[in-house]
Amino acid sequence: MKYYILFGPPGAGKGTQATAMVEKYNLNHISTGALLRKEIAAGTELGIQAKTLIEKGCLVPDEVVEGMIENEFKTVTGVDGFLLDGFPRTLPQADALDQILARNGSEVTATVSIMIPDEMIMERIKGRALKEGRADDASEDIINNRIVTYHNQTEPLIEYYSKAGKYNEIDGIGTIDEVRDRIFSVMDKF
Ligand code: AP5
Numbered sequence: 001m002k003y004y005i006l007f008g009p010p011g012a013g014k015g016t017q018a019t020a021m022v023e024k025y026n027l028n029h030i031s032t033g034a035l036l037r038k039e040i041a042a043g044t045e046l047g048i049q050a051k052t053l054i055e056k057g058c059l060v061p062d063e064v065v066e067g068m069i070e071n072e073f074k075t076v077t078g079v080d081g082f083l084l085d086g087f088p089r090t091l092p093q094a095d096a097l098d099q100i101l102a103r104n105g106s107e108v109t110a111t112v113s114i115m116i117p118d119e120m121i122m123e124r125i126k127g128r129a130l131k132e133g134r135a136d137d138a139s140e141d142i143i144n145n146r147i148v149t150y151h152n153q154t155e156p157l158i159e160y161y162s163k164a165g166k167y168n169e170i171d172g173i174g175t176i177d178e179v180r181d182r183i184f185s186v187m188d189k190f
C-alpha cells in the first residue's frame, strides 16, 4: 500500500488535484477537512465541537483527526493506497501517522506539496467562497487565521519530511492542468 500526503497551505489546490490523483493511481482520498464538514452537517457531537474551531480558522485537536484516519485505513479496501489531504498538519499528527503505519509494517511513501504564496491563498479562497459557501471561507479574518495557523503549526512538517527524504514540492502557480502534470511527474517515480 502507498501512503501519499497531499500537503500545502489552505487554498493551494489540494482538493482540486486530489480527484485526478486518486483516479490515476487508484487511491482512496481522505480529506480530514471534508470528513469534519460531514460531521458538522450531520450534527454529531464531534461535529458540534469541531464547528467552533473550524469557523475560527483553528485546528481541531490532534486525537480527533488521528482517530478519523485510523478508522478510514481500517474500513477502506480495494485500493492501491491512500491520499491524505490535509493530514497530518501538526508534528504530533505526523508522529501519530508514523506510528499507525509502523504497526502495519508500512510507512509514508511520499509527501507531495503544492506551494503558493500567501496573497494567492487569499485570492483563491475568496474565489471559492463565491461558489461553495464554506463557513471558514466567509471572511478575510478567518482566512488570515488559517494562513497564520498553517505557518505556525503545519509548516514545520516541511522540515520533518525533508529530513526523512520524503518531501516533494511542486509549484502551485499555473493552470490546474499544469499543476496536475507537475504532480504526476513526481508521483510517477513512486
Ligand atoms: P481543509 O478542508 O483541509 O482546508 P484547507 O487545508 O484550509 O484547504 P482548503 O480545502 O481550503 O484548500 P485546498 O488546498 O483543498 O484548495 P482547493 O483545491 O479547494 O480543512 C478545513 C479545516 O478543518 C481546518 O482549518 C481545520 O480547522 C480542520 N482540519 C482539517 N484537517 C485537520 C487536521 N489534520 N488537524 C486539525 N484540524 C484539521 O482550491 C481552492 C480554490 O482555488 C478553488 O476554488 C479552486 O477551484 C481554485 N484553484 C485550485 N487550483 C487552482 C489553479 N491552479 N489555478 C486557479 N485556481 C485554482
Ligand code: MG
Residues within 6 Å of the ligand: 014, 015, 016, 031, 033
Ligand atoms: Mg480542500
